[in-house]
Amino acid sequence: MILDLYLPLLQGVLLSLVVVVITALGLLFRSWINAPRGPPQTLADPSVPHHLRLVDKEVVNKHVKRLRFALPSPDHILGVPLGQFVELTADIGQRRTSISRFPISSPRTKGYVDFLFKLHEEGEGKEEGEDAARYIASLRDDEVVQVTGPHGSLTYFGKGKVNLQSDNDESEDREESFKWLAVIAADTGIDAVLPFIGRVLGEEHAFHCSLLYINQTEDDILMRSDLEDLVASHPDHFTLQLHLDKAPDGWEHGEGEITPDVIRDWLPQPFTETFLLVNMPSGPVRETCLSAVAGTDFPKARLHVLPE
Template sequence: MNVVEAKQEYESVERLANALVVLSSTAEDGEIEVRISVGQSASLFLLLDLFRVEMPTNYWVLNTAQFVRQVLNTAQFVSQTLNTAQFVRQVLNTAQFVRQVLNTAQFVGQTLNTAQFVGQTCNTAQFVGNSVVVLQALPVLVGLGVVATTALLAKYYFSRKRSKTEVVTLQDPTVKYALPLVEKEELSHDTRRFRFGLPSDNHILGLPVGQHIHLSAKIEDNLVIRSYTPVTSDDHKGYMDLVIKVYFKNVHPKFPEGGKMSQYLENMKLGETIDVRGPSGRLIYLGGGKFSIKTLRKDPAHIVSVKKVAMIAGGTGITPMLQLIRYITKEEDDHTEMSLLFANQSEDDILLKQELEEVAESFPDQFKLWYTVDRPTEGWKYSTGFVSAEMIQEHLFPPSRDTLVLMCGPPPMINYACIPNLDKLHYDVKLRFAY
């Protein structure tokens, strides 16, 4: 008889009230201490002996026989302390508690491995041989099962609460936060990774997937504001990273002065700060293929639910795509499929190429990657030239109710390559979004 069956059999038996179980958890060494206060006139605190047993959860497991010999050696004590129905009602009496601690199949798999748990705590034959007769042991089995299970649940619940000690940096989207430059890495001749420190090692940026931030600085007596999407996420504490292409003076004929903000960042010294504001944006990814999208910034959001995401990115427009790609592939329960068409001037200009190809190699059934460049080198195996209808048709998902198209890149690419070709291929306008 397993714990659930014993619980069901004895739930109708009312023996004695006033059994209070107080659980406490210690994070330092992983032990679980359970104290039972019994009776109205005297307090009896029992520290359960916990034996080291190799389990998937690395928790300590109750040794049934020793526990019974030390604590539950008489039927009278059992009748006074382990009224199964009342105990279960006191500890697991609300659906809210169940939702808080049993909300993932992974946790159940980790803590309630049936064969191992039953073998350790509820082996009826061994229990009878080591302690008392079956009729006396069954309530004990129920009590032990509930105590052990509840202790593990409490351990998990309290550890989750401790993880919430993370502090969000972007508390107010209208406030500017001065963040110091703590590290700068040269990725290519004109691409840098800038790392900015958050207020403490416990801080996360607090940026929803799909959103971006604004950097602002006074440059030559003018306030310059630019939008960027970090390549780090809220899995990273204490810092955020921006990968930015620096547009230097006298390099691009159309922009002889270069990029104001990118050159400002390039000239920043370690320890200097820049103002950061956010979150901002009209799209938030909710997980499981669900997006919250605003047509205009002041419009109410509507939910779009899809199974596939087709992405078209140009140059630095890859950063919001990579943010989404990383998040979806990290979530085991998210089976959203993605395809990316990434346009650049040359192979050397491809930002985050290594990271993208690592994801494509690790998740070949979930993420497809294709490039196009204006100036190919010898042996280039991908497409050449402006984004075309043929490229979209060959390398992205076809139009359907289950496919959302995301675009991010220079305005000429969006307006003269992406939109006309999507129209030509009959992609639904309501299932498109341009960052």
């Protein structure tokens, strides 16, 4: 009779214990599912600014500097997908100004991020953001810059697949696949596309890359050793064409004006398996190049122009 008296109570206690255990296991499982995978990301939230500390500066040529900023820890990555960029903000006197930059270091790089800065000579035409670029490039070691992002409508997912985010709220994002990545860059426009090319060539799939890199003179070619290393390590999958306005004697690459015929002859075939990525600073070269691309029969749906 005593057992009969306490049996309902024991059943209630056991049921409560089962509920508690199931609830706890559910919370643990949910926590495991939502736990971040991989290294911590610095720019996990585009709305949250971060202050990064300058740790190294390299003069690339008389106009260009490479700046390296430390991430919050040696294990952090920046958290910017290939094809996207960040905003660097500087307070100059009473005025706040920003400039967009693509990292030239890989998205997988831990502990730091690298950017390129090109500064014009006094008296030359200033580009938008020139004051911010000059200020940031003049920072000393351990000084900081504010960084926000990532921003941009292009994301590379790997395995030859790119996602293009629509600027129109009424249009859906779309995905394009490629077997051949064609890239046209000029001057400091190499910053965004070099990590992109390196990632594509480093994948196990047999993708191909072709780069048409446009500059005024041979001395203006940036990251040349990196590009030639990629040619040497991927001779069957990477084609490099260096195009100059004015080439030295014996130059074996391209020279002269960029025309639709130059672009058409260079573009890999068939177009249906090629994705064309264009990146270059604002100015006459950009306008001429985009006009030349428009003069070809390359499908617009497989063309993406990165922001200036």
